[in-house]
Every structure is written in C-alpha cells, then in structure tokens.
Amino acid sequence: MPPADAVSHHHAARGHHLHPLPLRVMHWINAVTMIVMIGSGWKIYNDEVIFGWLHFPEAVTIGKWAQHGLQWHFFGMWVLALNGIAYVTYGVATGRFRRLLLPIRRSELIAAIKDALRFRLGHDDPTRYNAVQKLLYVGVILAGILIVISGLAIWKPIQFSELLALFGNFQNARLVHFLCMTAIVLFMIVHVALALMVPHTLVAMFTGGPVVADGEAPASAQPEPTH
Amino acid sequence: MAIKTPSRSIFRPQRRIDQGILHEHRKLIETIDRRNVLRGALSLGALALLGGCDVSENAQLQTVLRAVSDWNDRVQAAIFRPGHLAPTYPESQVVKPPRFNAFYDIEEVKPVDGETWKLELAGRIDEKRPLSIEEIYRLPEQEMIIKHICVEGWEYIGQWSGVNLRTFFERVGADITAKYVAFRCADGYTESLDMPSALHPQTMLATKYAREPITDPFGFPLRLRTATKLGFKNAKWVTAIEVTNDFPDTYYRKEGFNWFAGI
Numbered sequence: 009m010p011p012a013d014a015v016s017h018h019h020a021a022r023g024h025h026l027h028p029l030p031l032r033v034m035h036w037i038n039a040v041t042m043i044v045m046i047g048s049g050w051k052i053y054n055d056e057v058i059f060g061w062l063h064f065p066e067a068v069t070i071g072k073w074a075q076h077g078l079q080w081h082f083f084g085m086w087v088l089a090l091n092g093i094a095y096v097t098y099g100v101a102t103g104r105f106r107r108l109l110l111p112i113r114r115s116e117l118i119a120a121i122k123d124a125l126r127f128r129l130g131h132d133d134p135t136r137y138n139a140v141q142k143l144l145y146v147g148v149i150l151a152g153i154l155i156v157i158s159g160l161a162i163w164k165p166i167q168f169s170e171l172l173a174l175f176g177n178f179q180n181a182r183l184v185h186f187l188c189m190t191a192i193v194l195f196m197i198v199h200v201a202l203a204l205m206v207p208h209t210l211v212a213m214f215t216g217g218p219v220v221a222d223g224e225a226p227a228s229a230q231p232e233p234t235h
Numbered sequence: 236m237a238i239k240t241p242s243r244s245i246f247r248p249q250r251r252i253d254q255g256i257l258h259e260h261r262k263l264i265e266t267i268d269r270r271n272v273l274r275g276a277l278s279l280g281a282l283a284l285l286g287g288c289d290v291s292e293n294a295q296l297q298t299v300l301r302a303v304s305d306w307n308d309r310v311q312a313a314i315f316r317p318g319h320l321a322p323t324y325p326e327s328q329v330v331k332p333p334r335f336n337a338f339y340d341i342e343e344v345k346p347v348d349g350e351t352w353k354l355e356l357a358g359r360i361d362e363k364r365p366l367s368i369e370e371i372y373r374l375p376e377q378e379m380i381i382k383h384i385c386v387e388g389w390e391y392i393g394q395w396s397g398v399n400l401r402t403f404f405e406r407v408g409a410d411i412t413a414k415y416v417a418f419r420c421a422d423g424y425t426e427s428l429d430m431p432s433a434l435h436p437q438t439m440l441a442t443k444y445a446r447e448p449i450t451d452p453f454g455f456p457l458r459l460r461t462a463t464k465l466g467f468k469n470a471k472w473v474t475a476i477e478v479t480n481d482f483p484d485t486y487y488r489k490e491g492f493n494w495f496a497g498i
Contacts, residue, residue, distance in 0.1 A: 056388035075491035076291035078386070079300040082307055082493065165384065166321045166463055166498050167314055178382070178390055 025216030034095045044084040051077025148195040155188035308495040321462035330391040346451040358477035361408025368456045374398040385466040395460045397441035409478045417483035421472035427483040437462035465496040
C-alpha cells in the first residue's frame with residue numbers, strides 16, 4: 009500500500025483535482041476525435057493498402073465512400089491538432105507532465121513489469137503512476153505528435169517537402185503514419201481495458217478524481233517506498 | 236456563390252438561373268441555420284459511432300463536412316509556394332505505361348479522334364480560335380519527370396512533355412490575373428485549378444508520355460499535368476479551357492472530394 013499522504017481531502021482550498029476540468033475536457037475531445045481519425049483513416053487505407061493481407065472491415069470504418077473517409081479525416085485533423093497542441097501546452101505549462109510522467113527510472117520500470125506480469129501491480133493510489141504507466145503515457149503522446157507530423161507530410165509532400173524529407177519518401181511517411189496509428193490503437197486497447205478493470209480511474213476522468221495538494225512535490229523527490 | 240453577369244461561356248447555360256426559386260425557398264434556407272447544422276452534425280456523428288451504421292451522406296452532415304473541405308481549400312491556397320518545385324527523377328525510373336485511373340474502367344475509355352479534335356478556348360482569353368493538335372505540337376515543349384500521387388495513396392514516376400501552361404496562356408493572351416482555369420473533357424469530366432497552381436512552372440498541357448504521343452487511356456491527344464496536385468486534378472482528353480473569375484465546380488468536388496487537392 010503506497011503512502012496515502014499524497015491524497016488529501018482537507019486542502020480543497022489549496023489543492024486541485026487529479027484531473028482538472030480543462031484536462032478532462034481535452035481528454036474526451038481527444039478520445040472522440042481519435043476514434044473519428046482512426047475509423048476514417050482505415051477507410052482511406054483500404055483504397056490502397058500497405059499490407060496485402062490487411063483490409064479493415066467496412067463495418068469499423070467511417071464513411072460510406074472514399075470521399076466521406078477523406079472528409080471526416082480532414083475535418084478531424086483540425087480538432088486533433090488544435091486539441092493536441094492545447095493538451096501538450098497545458099501539460100508542460102502546469103507541470104503536470106513533469107509531476108505525473110517523469111522521471112521514468114529503469115529499475116522502477118523493470119520492477120513494475122515484473123509486478124504486472126504477476127498481476128500484482130498496485131493501483132490503489134490513482135495520483136501516482138507506476139513506471140509502466142508513465143512509459144505508456146509518454147509513448148502515446150510521442151506517437152500522437154509523430155502521427156500529426158507524418159500526416160502533414162502525407163497531406164503536403166511538396167509544399168512541406170522539408171517535412172517529407174524527415175521520412176525519406178512518401179511511402180515511408182505513409183508507413184510511419186500507419187505504425188503510429190497501430191501504436192495508438194494498441195495503447196487504447198490496454199488503456200480502456202485497465203480503466204474498466206479499475207473503474208475509479210474511469211470515474212475520475214469524469215469527476216476530476218481526488219483532490220491533490222497544490223504544493224505537493226513530485227513523487228520522484230520523495231524517498232523511495234520500501235515495500 | 237453570387238451570380239454576377241458572367242462572360243458568355245461554353246461552360247455555363249446561356250440563360251441566367253431563375254432567382255425566383257431562391258426567393259420562394261428563403262424561409263426554408265433561413266431555418267437551416269448554423270446552430271442547427273452543428274447540433275445535427277454532433278448528434279449524427281455520435282449516432283454513427285454508436286450504431287456502426289454510416290450517416291455520412293446525410294444532407295446536414297454533408298453541409299458541415301463540405302464547409303470544412305472548402306475551408307481546407309483556403310488553407311491550401313495560403314500555404315501554396317508558387318516557386319517551390321516538386322522533385323524530378325531520372326529517366327530510368329519512369330514507369331511505362333503509366334497507371335490508369337478514372338471514374339470508370341479502362342475498357343470503357345472512348346478514344347478521341349485526333350484528326351477532328353480541337354481545343355476550344357473560352358472566358359478571359361484574347362485569342363479564342365480553336366486549336367488543332369498540330370498547332371499545339373508546334374508550341375514550345377517542356378519535359379518533366381515527376382511523381383503522380385493519387386488521393387488513394389499510390390504513386391508512380393512519369394515522363395511528360397507538352398506546353399507549359401503559363402507559356403500557353405501568354406500565347407493566347409489569357410488574363411492570368413483571373414482566379415480560375417476550368418477544363419472540360421471528352422468524357423464529360425470537369426476539372427478546375429486556382430490560377431497560382433495553373434501558373435506553377437511544373438503545370439503543363441501534356442501531349443507526350445515517355446517521348447511518344449500520349450496513348451488513348453491516358454488522355455490522347457491532350458491532358459493536364461501538374462506536379463502540385465493530386466492525380467484526379469490532371470484532367471485527361473481535354474477539349475476546352477476557360478479562364479474565369481467565377482468558381483467552376485468540378486466532377487469530383489460535386490462527389491464530395493476536396494477541390495484544391497494540392498500536394
């Protein structure tokens with residue numbers, strides 16, 4: 009059981025919700041937009057597959073014909089990019105990323121993976137992320153950034169030729185875009201499955217969750233818990 | 236789009252559109268206000284996701300999605316770099332024959348008779364005399380080995396020769412301060428370009444592929460070839476060109492594809 013001093017319900021005046029309102033709004037906008045982008049992206053992919061063995065079933069794509077997939081995708085891109093910029097700016101400016109996601113220590117990561125494999129990963133304190141969670145969240149944020157950059161390179165391979173050069177060529181940019189999508193989908197499966205298994209984390213993303221004291225030092229600055 | 240007294244044009248009906256119909260339906264048009272459209276779009280979007288059925292063709296939803304697509308046209312015009320060249324490739328990489336794509340299959344292509352074919356010119360052009368293919372062959376020739384990128388995601392390298400469109404416009408006295416260039420094709424296809432893209436150094440009226448006259452499926456005797464647009468913008472079997480300030484709608488835009496379609 010991790011120390012409970014991180015969670016305080018007595019400092020509401022000087023504290024904030026684990027997930028403050030702007031964060032929750034951005035999270036759910038992103039959730040809906042991601043589904044739109046992935047479903048419409050699968051529609052676009054199906055017209056010229058990268059892997060011959062992989063066609064997405066029409067039932068899980070968005071858009072009746074090719075033009076609809078494109079319409080949704082090039083509508084969603086604005087919401088995804090603007091919301092994403094707001095989210096990353098917020099995460100950096102408020103110190104949320106530094107507080108919750110960093111640092112990721114190798115020893116902690118190995119310990120957390122071992123615990124996870126034994127189904128012994130603690131999750132009683134939703135205000136502390138274990139090293140696996142930190143790595144997944146950082147990873148999916150980076151995949152989100154890369155999917156936007158590779159998307160811009162595919163959208164404008166000539167106007168943004170400098171961006172395309174990062175990927176070598178057009179088909180490589182498509183492949184990177186596809187792999188980022190794959191990473192995000194895998195993350196979403198794990199993320200949603202765990203949120204359903206530990207429902208108070210899901211509730212927290214609606215209600216804000218426990219109140220955390222404002223001046224609380226990042227977990228890394230505190231002594232290592234001795235189990 | 237407001238209908239200003241357009242120039243006499245083969246692209247437009249000779250009679251003006253009856254404005255009375257607009258007045259009759261004003262009430263209805265006013266009820267389709269923005270808020271309703273947005274509300275409709277959001278709830279329909281949510282329903283589409285939950286129900287697994289597709290409502291993309293819903294009229295209200297199309298209003299929203301096409302409005303965003305038109306906004307994307309403006310963004311693409313703003314980021315267009317008029318002097319920025321698309322990469323060119325060595326002749327050894329040229330794909331022969333080029334890859335076919337149209338709104339119908341290759342077997343349904345109706346070849347154009349080069350003997351009787353004429354290129355009609357309309358709109359803001361001084362010299363409107365129709366041109367034969369022989370006359371076009373005599374114009375200065377430009378060659379470019381560029382990529383053709385399809386909206387579907389495939390691409391190939393092709394070697395195109397023909398007259399640079401800006402050079403052509405100078406010869407026939409086209410008004411290059413006009414906004415649009417419209418193309419009409421033998422198969423009924425319609426296409427149009429914004430003027431900056433039409434004047435890009437890598438935009439041409441192509442007559443040859445791999446140094447031979449373009450073959451029937453790929454647009455004989457004349458097609459548009461531009462390095463800064465998606466494949467479908469490159470109209471084949473062109474029979475008429477108009478320079479105009481009135482937006483010329485296109486076959487694929489009417490189907491819901493993006494108009495600017497820049498790359």
